[in-house]
Amino acid sequence: MDKLLRLWGLPALAVAIGIWVGGCSTPQGTQTPGGNKPEVVSTSTLITDWTQQVARDAVNLTSILKPGDDPHIYEPVPADTIALEKADLILYNGYNLEPNLIRLIAAAGIQARKVAVGEIIPPLELDEGTRGKVPDPHVWGDVKNVIKMVDLIRDELIRLSPKERETFTQNAAQLTQELQQLDQWIGQQIQTIPVQQRQLVTTHDAFQYYARAYGLTIAGTLIGISTEEQPSAQTVQKLANSIQRLGVPAIFAETTINPRLITTVAEEANVKLASQPLYSDSVGVPGSEADTYIKMMVANTIAIARALGGQPAPYPRSPSVSQ
Missing domain, CATH: 3.40.50.1980 (Nitrogenase molybdenum iron protein domain)
Structure with a gap:
């Protein structure tokens, strides 16, 4: 100890001992200072x-x-x-x-x-x-x-x-x-769709708020709110007949739901299935065109406007959106 005192001095030795003791006494798995965030x-x-x-x-x-x-x-x-x-x-x-x-x-x-x-x-x-x-x-x-x-x-x-x-x-x-x-931009893009074509058909009931806010009509969905539902052949045929009667130009799959049944509806109705499925209940994977809420809504709006005959403008750049 005397040798250590001569080499380091008392203050330095105290700090060293404190660090050693503190390090040995920290329980495994506890957060270090600065890591105790809510x-x-x-x-x-x-x-x-x-x-x-x-x-x-x-x-x-x-x-x-x-x-x-x-x-x-x-x-x-x-x-x-x-x-x-x-x-x-x-x-x-x-x-x-x-x-x-x-x-x-x-x-x-x-x-x-x-x-x-x-x-x-x-x-x-x-x-x-x-x-x-x-x-x-x-x-x-x-x-x-x-x-x-x-x-x-x-x-x-x-x-x-x-x-x-x-x-x-x-x-x-x-x-x-x-x-x-974003809110203002979406409304402007939906307005580019011809009035008679502002009709939205999706896999499940996820777009009622979007449609009401921005001037679309929900012309039909294959299933209700929950994606657990399994539509019958009669339901598929009924939706296909409705799409034909209304003259809907395109219908949409969704990214979180198997597209098989909505593809069958498109075939039965002889209507185009939009090439871009809509993001309904989740953002996209990191690095995708829809990996934030704002980017998701932009991607959906562009897909809807284009498929229904509109001419959407690019979204203005912002910190949350890359193009």
Whole structure:
């Protein structure tokens, strides 16, 4: 010890011993200083995108659903339970979009604050036959609704981490500005479609909010809200007959649903199946044309306008959109 004191001096030796002791006493798996950020879990890829843009690196964000996952039929895995049990805040869509995850979130062992982000929006309803009228969970189809949801996410993040208020507020304001631009642009592109051709036929009931907000008519869907449904041959033929009667120029598959049945409808109706399927319940994989909400909505709008006879203009460049 005397030799160490002569070589290093007392202050330096104290620091060295402190580092050694601290390093030895840190339990395995605990976070180091600067790593103890709030734990936030989101269900859908859409909520993940909005939360990431508002929070940036101020929270540890875990997304349960991955790009391309279908929230209607997703089956939780053990890792999902672990993430939810560790969470300080859970953000989910609600209105039964992700039924299996909602049941898991409601479990007694999940102590985090739970927020149904989509349920801030008064829902449109859809008639589900024997189930009667139910809330339509696809609220993000109207960009104005997303602006309200971003405000809610901002407020929940501030409640979770008040010291980051300014960061969350500034990021949310920037995202809101981009969403306002997107909302205006979508309306302009749909207006380029001839009036009689503004009719949308998709695989499932995911575009009611989009259609109502931007001036389209839902001319038909193959199945209802949930992608679990299996349409009968009679349903397929009925939709094909309706498409022929209305003179719909094209119909659309969706990226999260097997295109086989909607392809059969197109063949039966002798109508074009649009070359670009629509992104309904999930953003695209990283690096794709639709790997953020804004890019997803741009891709959908261009695909719809082109297939229905419109002439969409390129989307203006913004921090969230590359072209």
